[in-house]
Structure formats: structure tokens, C-alpha cells
Amino acid sequence: MREREDEWTGLMRLAISGDDAAYHRLLKAVTPVLRAAARRGLTRAGQPADQSEDIVQDILLAVHLKRHTWDADAPFAPWLFAIARNKLIDALRRRGRRVFVNIDDFAETLPGEPAAETVPTGEVAAQLQSLPARQRDVLQSIAVDSASIQDTAKKFAMSEGAVRVALHRGLASLTARLRGQ
Amino acid sequence: METDQLIRALAADNAHRARPVGFVLALGLLLAASVSVAIFLTQLGVRPDVMTAMRNPFFDLKFVVTLALAIPAIAISLHLSRPEASLRGWGWLLLIPVGLLVAGISTEMMMPQRMPMMMRMMGKNSWNCLTWIPLMALPILAAALLGLRHGAPTRPAVAGAIAGLLSAGLAATLYASHCTDDSPLFVATWYTIAAVLVAAVGALAGPRVLRF
Numbered sequence A: 001m002r003e004r005e006d007e008w009t010g011l012m013r014l015a016i017s018g019d020d021a022a023y024h025r026l027l028k029a030v031t032p033v034l035r036a037a038a039r040r041g042l043t044r045a046g047q048p049a050d051q052s053e054d055i056v057q058d059i060l061l062a063v064h065l066k067r068h069t070w071d072a073d074a075p076f077a078p079w080l081f082a083i084a085r086n087k088l089i090d091a092l093r094r095r096g097r098r099v100f101v102n103i104d105d106f107a108e109t110l111p112g113e114p115a116a117e118t119v120p121t122g123e124v125a126a127q128l129q130s131l132p133a134r135q136r137d138v139l140q141s142i143a144v145d146s147a148s149i150q151d152t153a154k155k156f157a158m159s160e161g162a163v164r165v166a167l168h169r170g171l172a173s174l175t176a177r178l179r180g181q
Numbered sequence B: 001m002e003t004d005q006l007i008r009a010l011a012a013d014n015a016h017r018a019r020p021v022g023f024v025l026a027l028g029l030l031l032a033a034s035v036s037v038a039i040f041l042t043q044l045g046v047r048p049d050v051m052t053a054m055r056n057p058f059f060d061l062k063f064v065v066t067l068a069l070a071i072p073a074i075a076i077s078l079h080l081s082r083p084e085a086s087l088r089g090w091g092w093l094l095l096i097p098v099g100l101l102v103a104g105i106s107t108e109m110m111m112p113q114r115m116p117m118m119m120r121m122m123g124k125n126s127w128n129c130l131t132w133i134p135l136m137a138l139p140i141l142a143a144a145l146l147g148l149r150h151g152a153p154t155r156p157a158v159a160g161a162i163a164g165l166l167s168a169g170l171a172a173t174l175y176a177s178h179c180t181d182d183s184p185l186f187v188a189t190w191y192t193i194a195a196v197l198v199a200a201v202g203a204l205a206g207p208r209v210l211r212f
Helices: A002-016 A020-044 A049-065 A076-094 A123-129 A133-143 A149-155 A160-180 B003-012 B021-044 B057-080 B091-110 B117-122 B126-149 B156-176 B184-209
Strands: none
Touching: A002 A020, A002 A076, A020 A049, A020 A076, A020 B003, A049 A076, A049 A123, A049 A160, A049 B003, A123 A133, A123 A160, A133 A149, A133 A160, A133 B003, A149 A160, A160 B003, B021 B057, B021 B126, B021 B156, B057 B091, B057 B126, B057 B156, B057 B184, B091 B184, B117 B184, B126 B156, B126 B184, B156 B184
């Protein structure tokens, strides 16, 4: 547990210093933990656990857009779990349930817990369709077609800078739309 | 969109850097404070006998108290903009202005007074105080909430209330130079009510404005 969290902190420091691959690895590493916690939270609130992926994606977006509030001298896990808890409470509240989220939901994952398969999900995908065309195209090219920033720029005859701006704006407006639901 | 795909998009956006919350908050406070100063200069102005008043330690104490509220409240707001933060270890800072007021009141009690206690407490400007402090605090509160919105406060009502205290503290610092009531009893009564009003507005606005 400690080791895992130290590893996250190290990866996040690398990410902040500009290492995109480390950032990718970090997000991949935290996702199963977030997924397990979201499933537990939903189950406890009497909700079907199959909505957990929406919550996971919601948390990942918040982590991404709020990572400037992480203090690089502090461990990463408490920061991550605070964001995750907040998003889970928010999601349960939107589903109209009284919410009791146990801090331990995030502090521990049982070893050997089956990692649920990633399923294509509703909320982010639905909101993606409502984005301005350029943001949607860039997001889809990078996320779904796994094209690089450079390739995406060529494909749409845009500058790389414009692709980066459209990508970030797309992610930010996705988050704003999810919040506005 | 599958989660792996979303992660790919997030990683591709890693180069984007948001400005630190402290920077955004400071900029917002500076802009909003200039609005409040404009309100102060056009509607209130510094009291005419300010040169004599400055020799009265109770006049000076008003600024010490209001700044002793505003400055810790700014620090606490910034702290609460981080998701894992709570008031623990920070809340006691808000006792500093309270302690200063208690010390001021005790000192005044030990001195010979021309006016009875009740008159000093009621003063002549209680209504002004309750009007102008919240009024000059509102632009600052709006800016403070927008600054905190750039962060990730997970206790939005508390963060909103602290933002209210910080804006009331700054507004009261302006108002103190206009008001001719200098008794710590007056300050402890009316400034406190004004600050609590603004803090309540902040606490109500927080959960609405500070969701992320």
C-alpha cells in the first residue's frame, strides 16, 4: 500500500515536470482503485454498480483539471482520494440518495479484488456529442483513434498549438457539462 | 468513450499548465479591492479628524483587528482551495482578532471614561457599519469565490464562509478609517455582526459556486 502510494507520488512529480508517459501510467494505475471504490460506494447506496465507470471518468477529469492544486511536496494519494470522495458524493447526490461515503472506501483496496472490465459508458460519451465540432473532432482523434497531437494537426490542417488548445478546451467543457447535469 | 481512451486524451493534455490558485486569488482580490476603494472614496471618505484620531490607540486598534481577520482568512482560504484540506490546524488563526478585541475591551475598561459603556457600544454609526461593510465586502467576496473556484475546495460552505470573513475584514479596514466610533466595544459588536452577515452569504454561495 505504502509502496504503491509512493510510486504514485513519484509518477505525479514526473508528470508535472513534463513526462507525459509517466502521467499516462499514473492514470492507468489509479483507475482500478477508483473503480473499486466507486463500485463499493454505489453498492452501499443501493445503486447498481454498473454506473461506476461514469464516476471513474468524472474523477479522472477532475484529477486532470485540478492537478495544479496538488502540492508536489505532499503525498499524492490523500489528494487523489479527496477528489474522488468529493466526486462520488456528488454523483450519488445527483442520483438522489442520502450519502454516506466511508473514507476507508478509498484508503484500501482489497488485494486480488477482480478488476472490473472497462465498459463503454454513457455520460462522457453523450456529452462529447454536444461539444463544438472542432473540440469533438480533436478529442475523438486523440482519444478514440489514438492519433498523436502531430497527426491530429495534419489530419485537420490545424497547427499543433491549435490542437492543444482545442483538446484542453474540450476536456474543460466536457467537465463543465457533466457538472451541469 | 472508454476510460482508456479518456486517459489517452488526458495524458496528451499533460503539457497544459493552469495558473496557481494563489495567483488567481491575489489578482481577483486586487481588482475587487479597487472597486471597494472606489465605493469608499466616492461614498464615505476618510473621517475629517483623522490626524488627531491617529493619536488614539483605539483608532489604530481597529485596523489591527480588521487586518488580523483579513490576513489569516486569506491564508485559510488558500489552504482550503486544496481538496484534502480541512480547518484543522488553521481554524485557531481566526481567534487572533477575537483575542485582540478582548484585550482592547479590557484595556478600555481599566481607563477612566467620559461615556457610559452602553453608549460606547451603541455608538453613532451602527447602521452605517452594518450597511457599508457588507456593501464594500460584496465585490471582494465575489472575487474570492471566483479565485477559490479555480482551486478544488471540497468543503465549499466552509470555504465560502472563510471567503466571507476575508472580504469583510478587508472592507472593514476601509470602513474603519471613516467611522468615528473607536471603542473596542463598538467594534466587537457591530463589525462582528457585519462580518458574520458576509460570512453567511459566503457560506450560502459556496456550495453553489464552488462545485467542480
